[in-house]
Amino acid sequence: MRLEGKVAVVTGAASGMGKAIAELYAAEGAKVIVADMNLDGAEAVVQGISSNGGTAKAVKVNVMSQEDIDNMIDTAVNEFGTLDILVNNAGIMDGFEPVGEITDEKWDMIFDVNTKGVMRATRKAIPIFLEKGKGVIVNTASTGGLNGAHAGAAYGASKHAVVGLTKNTGYMYANSGIRCNAIAPGAVETNISSTMKNVSQFGAGRLQAVQGVIPRIGKPEEIAQVALFLASDEASFVNGTVVTADAGWTSAF
16 A cells, blocks of 8 residues: 555546556555546546545546636545645647647647646645645656657647656755656557547658557556556655656657
């Protein structure tokens, strides 16, 4: 029970990596806020956690809304007494558009979810962590946040920004007992492709060569194991960095 007595918030937790993280955290003793726009899906995750003896509560959250984010964090404190771990996992894909094809509307939406949502949730959690003198933040970045050929311009830029935010936050609060790290998953079996609209044929074509060297597709549970390590005391000396989990994909270039 590596997270015994801890309280965690996981965004994008109704499916995919977020669901796997929430379930594993609960199995390891944490009380979990399962946050997602899909409330029915979040409640189904909570039901599964509860049936396995865990403790969780579903909260409907659009990470583009500061009000929703505030309610998410406040619910953790009101229901479970505090907050120890924040997992900023919610994210959406672009349509592989290069910069010459991206619209302002698409760019803004990608950044509002993938980057500003991370910033806002972190900003809300920091005062709680500072008062406690400790806290853990785990951000879901992407190999697209480390390289330029894993998605379109907007998604890649938004995840590069998450990497920068992770490093800055880890450094800024290193002396305050707060750790902030990110995971850069490679190709993983999730439903994020369902958020892709109007895929750019040019962009998709340019990405084919890189996708052709993917060793294998990962399981959400494999990413959850990394998130568990980063949230646990076993990672007490790990701060302000990015853990790549891609079966060796990006080691090729």
